[in-house]
Amino acid sequence: MNRIAHWIGGAERPGSSGRVGPVFNPATGEQTAEVDLASADEVAQAVAVAQEAARAWRSASLAKRSTVLFKFRELLAAQSGDLAAVITSEHGKVLSDAAGEVARGLENAEFATGIPHLMKGSFSEQAATGVDVYSIKQPLGVVAGITPFNFPAMVPLWMCTTAIAAGNAFVLKPSEKDPSAALFLARLWKDAGLPEGVFTVVNGDKEAVDAILTHPGIAAVSFVGSTPIAKYIYETGTAHGKRVQALGGAKNHMLVLPDAELDAAADAAVNAAYGSAGERCMAVSVVVAVGDIAGPLVDAIAARLPKLRIGDGTDPESQMGPLITAQHREKVAGYIARGAEEGATVVADGREAEVPGDGYFLGVTLLDNVKPDMDVYADEIFGPVLAVVRAETYAEGLALINDNEYGNGTAIFTRDGGAARQFQFDVDAGMVGVNVPIPVPVAYYSFGGWKASLFGDTHMYGPDGIHFFTRSKVVTSRWPDPGTSSVDLGFPTNR
Ligand code: NAD
Numbered sequence: 451m452n453r454i455a456h457w458i459g460g461a462e463r464p465g466s467s468g469r470v471g472p473v474f475n476p477a478t479g480e481q482t483a484e485v486d487l488a489s490a491d492e493v494a495q496a497v498a499v500a501q502e503a504a505r506a507w508r509s510a511s512l513a514k515r516s517t518v519l520f521k522f523r524e525l526l527a528a529q530s531g532d533l534a535a536v537i538t539s540e541h542g543k544v545l546s547d548a549a550g551e552v553a554r555g556l557e558n559a560e561f562a563t564g565i566p567h568l569m570k571g572s573f574s575e576q577a578a579t580g581v582d583v584y585s586i587k588q589p590l591g592v593v594a595g596i597t598p599f600n601f602p603a604m605v606p607l608w609m610c611t612t613a614i615a616a617g618n619a620f621v622l623k624p625s626e627k628d629p630s631a632a633l634f635l636a637r638l639w640k641d642a643g644l645p646e647g648v649f650t651v652v653n654g655d656k657e658a659v660d661a662i663l664t665h666p667g668i669a670a671v672s673f674v675g676s677t678p679i680a681k682y683i684y685e686t687g688t689a690h691g692k693r694v695q696a697l698g699g700a701k702n703h704m705l706v707l708p709d710a711e712l713d714a715a716a717d718a719a720v721n722a723a724y725g726s727a728g729e730r731c732m733a734v735s736v737v738v739a740v741g742d743i744a745g746p747l748v749d750a751i752a753a754r755l756p757k758l759r760i761g762d763g764t765d766p767e768s769q770m771g772p773l774i775t776a777q778h779r780e781k782v783a784g785y786i787a788r789g790a791e792e793g794a795t796v797v798a799d800g801r802e803a804e805v806p807g808d809g810y811f812l813g814v815t816l817l818d819n820v821k822p823d824m825d826v827y828a829d830e831i832f833g834p835v836l837a838v839v840r841a842e843t844y845a846e847g848l849a850l851i852n853d854n855e856y857g858n859g860t861a862i863f864t865r866d867g868g869a870a871r872q873f874q875f876d877v878d879a880g881m882v883g884v885n886v887p888i889p890v891p892v893a894y895y896s897f898g899g900w901k902a903s904l905f906g907d908t909h910m911y912g913p914d915g916i917h918f919f920t921r922s923k924v925v926t927s928r929w930p931d932p933g934t935s936s937v938d939l940g941f942p943t944n945r
Contacts, residue, residue: 452483454629456492456653457636459499460646467492471626471655476542476772477762479808485629488654493661496621496652500592501667503647504619508589510645512566519615522642523559526635530556533634535764537602540628542771542810543726544763548603555607557893558911562615568916569616578944581928587920589617590669590693594662596683597632598675599625599774600729600832606632608897609672612915614639614648618669621650623662627774629653663687670918672910673697674731676830677856677902684905695906695918697731697898699830700858703851704734704887705873707844707864708741714885715743715863716750722861722887723836724758724814727770728782731903732859732881732888735831736820737838738847744840748797748818751836755798755814760805772810773833779810782833786815789826789837795819800834822850830856844869852878857900861887880904 454473455462465486473483488496507515526533534548541548562568571585595609606622613620624632632651639649652658662668663686670693673683677698687694704722706715722734739747763771773779783801790796794817803813812834820827820837827837841847851860861883862873870884880899883889891897891912898909908918 451481454483454485454633454653456486456488456496457633457649457651458496458647460640462633465492465653469657473540473627473629474775475539476774477764477807477809479776479810482539483630485626485653487626488652488658488661490657490661493652493654493658493665496650497592497665497667499647500619500621500650503645504589504591507614507619507645507648508617510617512569515615515617516563516565518643519559519563519565519611522611522638522644523556523563525638525641526552526556526559529638533603533631536630536634537628538763538771540630541599541602542763542774543729544768544771545766547726548763551601551604554890555604558607558611561893561912562611565615569920571922577926580930581926581944583924583926585922585924587616587916587922590919590921591618592621592668593618593670593672593919594621594623594668596623596659596662596671596673596675597625599627600726600731602628602631603635605674606635608674608911608915610635610649612911613672613919614644616916616919618919619648619650621652621662621668623652623654623658626653626655659683660686663692664690666690668692670694671696672918674910680905693918695898695908695910696904697910698903698905699832699856700731700733700899700903701736701830701854701856702732702734702859702861703736703738703854704861704863705738705844705847705851706740706743706747707862707866707869708743709865710743710863711865712743712746712750716747716754718861718863718885718887719747719751719836720754720758724770724834727773727812728834729774729832730888732890734861734887735835735837736827737836738841738850739838740841740844740847744838748816748838751838752797752816755816758814760803760811760813762809770814770834773812774810776810778833779812782812782831782835785826785829785831785833785835786817789817789820789824789835792824792826793819793821794824794826794837822853828855848873848876852876855902858903859883859889859899861885861889880909
């Protein structure tokens with residue numbers, strides 16, 4: 451059985467805890483590997499190596515760090531097809547989607563190549579007579595990332611590119627369901643010339659996570675995953691004196707106004723609801739259809755569904771792969787049954803799709819006439835299930851979105867610029883699309899939701915990422931004329 455080890459000190463390190471977890475190919479249901487699950491002691495050993503590396507790395511010049519990032523970016527671009535294949539083999543998403551994930555992660559590496567510019571502070575000459583004041587940004591030391599199964603390369607890249615460019619050592623605890631992408635990135639960092647110990651992978655489950663959250667040598671924790679765990683990470687990490695950003699789950703609404711271009715809205719809803727089998731934190735899981743567009747929109751979405759091809763992600767014909775585990779497949783199927791019991795109209799039932807073999811496949815589901823008090827509306831299902839809620843007015847649709855527990859992404863579909871602008875002003879969500887269903891910001895902005903989709907106040911990557919992985923220092927300096935001397939016990943003023 452293939453064994454997936456840790457990556458410590460610039461090389462693979464087999465685990466010593468005696469605990470392993472199974473890794474499956476979701477398209478076949480076969481176990482393909484065992485992943486080592488780190489003990490608290492192993493996490494401590496990894497952190498000790500990272501601490502030593504961090505001390506040297508913060509002294510590396512900006513030019514040197516930028517050179518490593520450029521090389522890393524080059525290698526990642528050249529090997530993106532191989533990395534996509536690794537992702538598909540453990541996550542199940544189709545190869546083109548895995549390649550898309552790598553491409554978005556690559557953007558973060560490109561952003562981080564500009565680290566000399568991003569680390570600039572500010573300077574005020576003559577704040578008082580002969581006194582200059584300036585600010586500098588410095589790395590935190592050892593920082594950690596804890597990441598979800600659904601983007602095994604992109605989410606680690608959101609974090610590690612910025613953290614490392616800023617001069618930190620980065621310890622990654624990837625999802626134990628698809629850990630191989632993290633090891634792939636580790637090899638790229640090594641080949642790019644990153645000194646040993648600056649990028650570390652500790653594989654594991656709750657035991658490793660708790661060791662990270664309580665280790666005094668880790669200064670900051672960046673987390674992406676489900677809301678209950680995000681809340682736990684935030685509370686535990688901050689209680690142990692760490693800086694924490696914890697991105698949680700989502701229930702993203704797409705508001706379709708009566709004047710929207712019908713085909714574009716239907717295409718967008720299908721792409722955003724069922725891409726990656728709905729296992730995206732920015733997936734559209736609710737369409738709010740306002741007024742008399744509801745009937746035609748449901749028909750237009752339904753008409754597109756029979757043409758979708760579901761199958762093994764390595765087959766170029768497949769548009770949608772399996773779900774991540776057999777248990778998750780059962781959970782999502784249970785929601786379809788629940789929706790029917792609760793009174794939703796089942797326009798398409800994913801349980802009827804037949805894919806040969808033992809993969810964790812589920813077809814696409816469309817539920818119409820969903821009401822806000824139904825579980826299929828309230829819960830994050832994280833599968834290929836799209837709910838349609840019919841609203842009479844824009845105000846009713848907006849209220850639904852703003853009353854929702856989550857506030858990750860949202861989108862409006864309309865031809866009315868004034869309505870779109872009003873929506874952007876009114877809506878309580880961190881990322882907004884105007885006729886764009888999955889508004890994941892480009893790497894030079896930052897990614898993050900509101901409400902139960904984010905614990906902490908800093909968004910991920912881009913300018914917020916630099917802010918998160920650095921701390922500022924302000925220096926007030928005077929170079930007195932030789933021979934001058936005076937004693938003054940008053941509080942320093944600038945007058
Ligand atoms: P998850 O919360 O189960 O796991 C995320 C990480 O936390 C993993 O590394 C896992 O090992 C660890 N973990 C799991 N249970 C733990 C526990 N009890 N104690 C400590 N650590 C624990 O999430 P997932 O199922 O891997 O990913 C899907 C979720 O992530 C969805 O809710 C999705 O919306 C969310 N997500 C959010 C974003 C975002 O940007 N907001 C992006 C991607 C995914």
